[in-house]
Amino acid sequence: MSACKYSNILVYALDRALGDTILSTSAIEILKRKFPKAKITLMVRKPYSDLFKTSPILDEVLALDYDHFRSSLSYIIKTARFLRNRQFDLSLSLDHRDRAAILMFLAGIPTRVGAKQMYNGKGILSSFLFTRSITVPYSHDTHVTEFYQGLARNAFNMQADALPFIGKSLPDQLEKALRLFEGIPPNQFLVGLCLCGRSSLKSWPNSFTAELLTKLYKRYHLFFYVVGRQEDLLFADELINQVDFPIINLCGKTDLSELLAIIRISDLLITVDTATMHIAASADVPIVALFGPYSPLKWHPVSDKAAVLWASLPCSPCDASGADCKGEGWCMKALTVTDVFNKTAQQLATIKKLDPRRNSYSEYFSSQPITG
Template sequence: MIFSDKPFNKVLFYYTGDTLGDMIISTSAIALYKKKFPNAHITMMVRSNFAPILWNSLLIDDVLELDYKRLKTSWLYYIQLIRRIKNKKFDISIAMDQKAKAAILTYFAQIPKRIGYRGVSLAPSKIVSRLYNEIVNIDNVQELPVSEFFLTIIRGFLGLEVTDTGRPFVGCELTKEAEDAELRFAAITEPKRLRIGLCLAGRNKLKSWPNASTAELINRINQKYSVNFFIVGTKEDSSFVEELASLTAVPLCNFCGKTNIRELVSMLRRTDLFITVDTASMHIAAALEIPLVALFGPFSPEKWKPVSENAAILWNRTDCSPCNCMNVEKCPQHICMRDLSVEEVYRAVCSQLDKLN
């Protein structure tokens, strides 16, 4: 690998995976690249459902939206996308994933320099590796937090030190979005109260914290502080929230499935504390530097931690954790999250709230 000090003017970064949290973390690599080359014109290619979170960014000049379903089924769309990328005349592309379809796009778009990566268990296939013309070797990939992994790609390519770093980010807020968020909160919350957001149901249900524990936590917080609680999540979390609401008399404002990704960001910007499990919303809040209490169980925070100095991270590291299990049926006891005590979470919440005062 030859270190590059050349200031490439037109740069294509791409993350085409289906994990929003990882996509947000990958922006740390862009932040680092822009520190080195502040005048570079940066385009980020991501799945179309993730693109809005990057709109109006200070560090990204253009967002290239990828309809991944069409990419898998339509050769015509594939060809159109190759032409579109080629017409932008990028000097370099930098892979934040190893998906063959994305690498093929950059190859046939004839981008002169195409950067990929390899590491233990992350070696690209022979086909994909031939689509890159430079590869960054990451020796200790299994030991790295995901945030450091993305930064290591840039450090390896540019020959930077481990102390050279960047933070994940999201796009800036538009005036209309700010006004709408203020109106939304004004309609459902009482003034001069702290706003506490909750997101305690994970897409992987093994990450979720039990509702009985959440209800007890809400009751204890409500007894000590003057707060408004609201819940964010997907439509699929509705039954989870309904059960939670039945376990506490404290009012809960339910926004699950009722906000798009930009609206969610605007709400989190106005949150005093966000209590969350390992979710994409956790990484959004971290990028916004919102105070966090983050709960981990089956997945290790050493690997997936939020990139924030304002995060209190709690991990009930049982003998079987981390297991990285995605199947609820394989872990019916769910002890790592079930046994994470309300008292421990409550102390972390109090610590974060007391800092605000």
């Protein structure tokens, strides 16, 4: 494919969960290197769009109502007509569902690229609708980003490596994040917590977390906050009720752009296998990541500042089926408080040599002239 042949490219990532969408962006960076002058548009679910709109790699982000899209034939046809009018000349599908190939075909995009099968080995029935259907060699012990990058490399004859990306945080978002923690002493380190997974099998027990935080607070006098979905509010409240020091509960109180800004000013994130983990990795924030029913070989945060714990029981990974443990979550309970404390202490040994991250942002904003 000639680097000057395509000028208007659509990347389809509508059917992916947020963490997977973030990891798939490594393929987009390879695409950008191949076609540096092309306009690249990313199609994602509406709640995810703010996380990518400010990326310098993307020229536009299309936000679709995913629930409506997957349940309404008329909405799919309407979307196809909209895309046809945009006159894309190349599409790259990063999805595993048949809708992607069908939509690109209905949109009349002349060159349509996608995989014959996804990283789980499952074939894509409608892949015959792609004009270029790519076979990507892949192992279950290989990280998911290697699949996406392999798709881009094989499709566009590139020998390149790339990292996942997200957008930048805007100044007003960072200022708002700083105001949440403005009462914290400037020498106190800020640690985020995201220990409730979308599946209960991915969550770490609250009693373990309370014991860990108590030990960390006594040793390092850290300031903690909890992030998560609206559904995680009760989980976080139960945790907070088990300790006798302040923790801010932000579950369900931030959109993704606000969450990103909060993570950017944080010194460390202690997390289970969640999309928040991948946001922190792309924001270059140190991480302690706890894995259980899913393999970190496949899903670990792509960052040299991430420390991963995994018990690797005989029944793990089970991809959150809980078949052997009957939903008891043996693999997460096998991660002891001592294990997580020691791994966190290792991360803090490096972090505490530095000034708390939020101070550099505070100094920047305080140095800006007052206008208006």
